Amino acid sequence: MVRHIQLSPLSLLGVSIAALLTFPLAYVAFSAVTGDLSQTGNLWNTRLPELLTNTISLAVGVSIATLILGVSTAWIITRYQFWGRAFWDWGFILPLAIPSFVLAYVYTYVLDRGGPVEQAWQGLTGSDAHIPSPYSFTGALVVMSLNTFPYVYLLARAAFQNFNLSFEEAAQATGATRWETFYRVYLPLIRPALVASMFLVVLYVVSDFGAVSLLRFQTFTYAIYQQITGRFDYQSAALLSLLLVSFALVFLFAERWFRKQSRFYQTSGQVRTATPKPCSLARGLAINLFFFVIFAAAFGVPVVLLIQWTLTAWAEGEVGTSFGTYIGNSVFLSATAATVALALGTPLAYLASRFPSKLHIACLQGAYIGYVLPGPVAALALLMLFTDMIPLLYGTVFVLIVAYLIHYLPAGLQAMESALQQVNPNLEEAARNLGAKGIRTFRQITFPLVRKGFSAAWLLMFLLCMKELPATLLLRPVGFDTLAVRIWLEASEELYQLAAPPALLIVILSIPAVFLLSKKNWQAEPQ
Amino acid sequence: MTPILESQRMNSVPLPPDTSSGPPMLELRNITCGYEPNTPTVRDLSLRLQPGNVLCLLGPSGCGKTTTLRAIAGFEQLSAGDIRLQGEVLASASVHLPPEQRRIGMVFQEYALFPHMNVKDNVAFGLYHWQAADRQARVQVMLDLVGLQGLELRFPHELSGGQQQRVAIARALAPKPLMLLLDEPFSNLDPDMTIKMRKELSRVLRQTQTTAILVTHDHEEAFAMADQVAVMHDGVLVQCDTPETIYQQPSSSFVAEFIGQANTIPGIIQNEHVETEIGPITNQSDFESGSRVLVMIRPDDIQFTPSETGPGRIESRQFQGSQTLYAIRLQSGQLIHCCMKPIPVYNIETPVMVHITTSHIILFPQPALS
Numbered sequence: 059m060v061r062h063i064q065l066s067p068l069s070l071l072g073v074s075i076a077a078l079l080t081f082p083l084a085y086v087a088f089s090a091v092t093g094d095l096s097q098t099g100n101l102w103n104t105r106l107p108e109l110l111t112n113t114i115s116l117a118v119g120v121s122i123a124t125l126i127l128g129v130s131t132a133w134i135i136t137r138y139q140f141w142g143r144a145f146w147d148w149g150f151i152l153p154l155a156i157p158s159f160v161l162a163y164v165y166t167y168v169l170d171r172g173g174p175v176e177q178a179w180q181g182l183t184g185s186d187a188h189i190p191s192p193y194s195f196t197g198a199l200v201v202m203s204l205n206t207f208p209y210v211y212l213l214a215r216a217a218f219q220n221f222n223l224s225f226e227e228a229a230q231a232t233g234a235t236r237w238e239t240f241y242r243v244y245l246p247l248i249r250p251a252l253v254a255s256m257f258l259v260v261l262y263v264v265s266d267f268g269a270v271s272l273l274r275f276q277t278f279t280y281a282i283y284q285q286i287t288g289r290f291d292y293q294s295a296a297l298l299s300l301l302l303v304s305f306a307l308v309f310l311f312a313e314r315w316f317r318k319q320s321r322f323y324q325t326s327g328q329v330r331t332a333t334p335k336p337c338s339l340a341r342g343l344a345i346n347l348f349f350f351v352i353f354a355a356a357f358g359v360p361v362v363l364l365i366q367w368t369l370t371a372w373a374e375g376e377v378g379t380s381f382g383t384y385i386g387n388s389v390f391l392s393a394t395a396a397t398v399a400l401a402l403g404t405p406l407a408y409l410a411s412r413f414p415s416k417l418h419i420a421c422l423q424g425a426y427i428g429y430v431l432p433g434p435v436a437a438l439a440l441l442m443l444f445t446d447m448i449p450l451l452y453g454t455v456f457v458l459i460v461a462y463l464i465h466y467l468p469a470g471l472q473a474m475e476s477a478l479q480q481v482n483p484n485l486e487e488a489a490r491n492l493g494a495k496g497i498r499t500f501r502q503i504t505f506p507l508v509r510k511g512f513s514a515a516w517l518l519m520f521l522l523c524m525k526e527l528p529a530t531l532l533l534r535p536v537g538f539d540t541l542a543v544r545i546w547l548e549a550s551e552e553l554y555q556l557a558a559p560p561a562l563l564i565v566i567l568s569i570p571a572v573f574l575l576s577k578k579n580w581q582a583e584p585q
Numbered sequence: 586m587t588p589i590l591e592s593q594r595m596n597s598v599p600l601p602p603d604t605s606s607g608p609p610m611l612e613l614r615n616i617t618c619g620y621e622p623n624t625p626t627v628r629d630l631s632l633r634l635q636p637g638n639v640l641c642l643l644g645p646s647g648c649g650k651t652t653t654l655r656a657i658a659g660f661e662q663l664s665a666g667d668i669r670l671q672g673e674v675l676a677s678a679s680v681h682l683p684p685e686q687r688r689i690g691m692v693f694q695e696y697a698l699f700p701h702m703n704v705k706d707n708v709a710f711g712l713y714h715w716q717a718a719d720r721q722a723r724v725q726v727m728l729d730l731v732g733l734q735g736l737e738l739r740f741p742h743e744l745s746g747g748q749q750q751r752v753a754i755a756r757a758l759a760p761k762p763l764m765l766l767l768d769e770p771f772s773n774l775d776p777d778m779t780i781k782m783r784k785e786l787s788r789v790l791r792q793t794q795t796t797a798i799l800v801t802h803d804h805e806e807a808f809a810m811a812d813q814v815a816v817m818h819d820g821v822l823v824q825c826d827t828p829e830t831i832y833q834q835p836s837s838s839f840v841a842e843f844i845g846q847a848n849t850i851p852g853i854i855q856n857e858h859v860e861t862e863i864g865p866i867t868n869q870s871d872f873e874s875g876s877r878v879l880v881m882i883r884p885d886d887i888q889f890t891p892s893e894t895g896p897g898r899i900e901s902r903q904f905q906g907s908q909t910l911y912a913i914r915l916q917s918g919q920l921i922h923c924c925m926k927p928i929p930v931y932n933i934e935t936p937v938m939v940h941i942t943t944s945h946i947i948l949f950p951q952p953a954l955s
Contacts, residue, residue, distance in 0.1 A: 482697060484694075487693070488691070491658055491659075492756065495685055507700070507701060
């Protein structure tokens, strides 16, 4: 049989976009292994053991902490009816609106020697013992756990809400005790959701730069940044990057594999789900207290402090015209990047969902590379690429926008893909059948139907770009500061009041994105 | 009626009868297509369709009937053969006219009405290049034709299933296509509505003298709608004939069983007779004496009488209103279905004698024992 291999113009466009998006990473990998390796010998002996221990122990620690926080809150909310439940139900998503570096900078104040927590502790106990410094493993663990537990909460909540109660009842009808039911029926069925959330958390922790850099905790991302800025040692930075990306890739494939393995089909037909049980006043109070502590630590206290500092800064006249410039810079960069990303993502998502050939799927997967590319690595890739090949463009806004594209297109692409998948291809075929050409079909049929999903994708990418820190720090033109960069610079100097206004603004702007995220289907089902 | 000579049937490609001498509206010549994963493959399929005729592509799911339809519409590419409309090549291994240039209308299985457009805009979609006044007039004509006056401004989700289908038909016919394709048009309707819409569709097709191909897996639907029925199996066309011929002279035991209930009883040719478990049957075929065959008989052509010495026992009884379907188990274990008048009622386990009430039987060669 003759197989037609046709490369339509659209197909060609998709291939070029994917190639452009993956090229920088390939370049970094290439230079990492082909360069002069003699200089990097020390790296392996001195830095690597520490980096590995720190990164892995932080990932494990945060996993355990978020599992406890996320699962307990999700379980209580799906199983019990108490006063305040509706508030907590979405309240636990709010911490996602605080960028990790903002939370870290608030905690450098809160946990500092002589800070409010230490004072309270010493006042209560009468001792003059110190609490652990924020610039430590403990500090990083607390900040990262509070920052990421909502992911576990969202996935666990979806799993609990969709759990078919008939399984539980069937187990009890065979005489299983409550513990046996939990252990032998419940746990295996929600395990995919828990594992998926663990993967998410670990990927987040190993690629975070903002929090670990402010807490001066040596992980891979922070070390890469230091190699670039402190020692101008791109070779070592590239090697570390390659190592980090390889970990992330292995991790990603492990996740895919696991998802395929745990393909449980929970139900056919009607699902009976648990209805929340009313609980006693005392228990309700205990739950509220528990939730209040978590919420205050992850969202309430930081936001109150930010508001307080902002008001003080405002009163002291520290919010000047330069603040407007930073906002302008951030908005300009983010809006441009989100718009270009939408334009580039459309052909990729369209090809993969309408003509899912191996080539088109590969293009889409290529565009998703940004997922496993922590900010400093993406920055390094572009740094090396542009200084070697197009030095003229180095240090311009253009490079920064390319970095944002690579980094955040995956998030938008996911939203665009699901919007396109919801449009029945029959509708497009019907339009073609009625004499409409491809362009008219897209303009009159496909686009109106995906507009909402695409708007959400744009907004998501815009807000992610607003929060971007490491690539902006490394690639921005001289004197071109964004809100995120200002927060980080002021916070590094412990100028809490100066960092507060941009931080508060970013938190407020992020809230819509967080709700977009919470509407996503969080079930850990294979796609 | 002469029984079909099976040996001849098996070797000849079942070409549709050339009822009219004029040039065909649509002609498929030995087409092969469907190499995408998840689409059934169609192999070496040939069809001719005269203007104004309705042809039903009939077969079980996965037989390639929808792939064939989509190839005609231009949504699948051919790897061999060609498709001609009024003699002009639409598609071949090297030619692929895009769907929008084919002038072939299509009604999709789930109608594919544009959810963001009202009825009027849906119907007008294919009239993009028409003058505004002509377009408006044409939309009105189409809505009158399918009986949707007054619903112009409704959106698809505000319509019932039957109304949605009317919109889909009006939309497909509005740009005056040369022919119409319908993919399982009744599969989304409840049974009462299906019967009503069958009549409606027949009226519309007759009134507009539209040449049409309709895909279905329901033989009753095919018989009710079609001038010609093309039965497909595993990507191959197995028979293409008038509904009557398909029913009475199926070309294979697959067709026989797919088109309504059929009994197949093993037998051996003994000169003028076929020896079977229910007695000898007149043999009018030219199978050689001694060949093993399968005898195909419809349940309507078998009757029984209670008899203590009879070779069968009634195993089950299913009252169907105007008749009753009995299942009779013979001594060898062979099961035979026959239709009787509803009265008298015979009890289960009654021993019976079976008679064949027709000379019209079909013989198929018995497949070699494996």
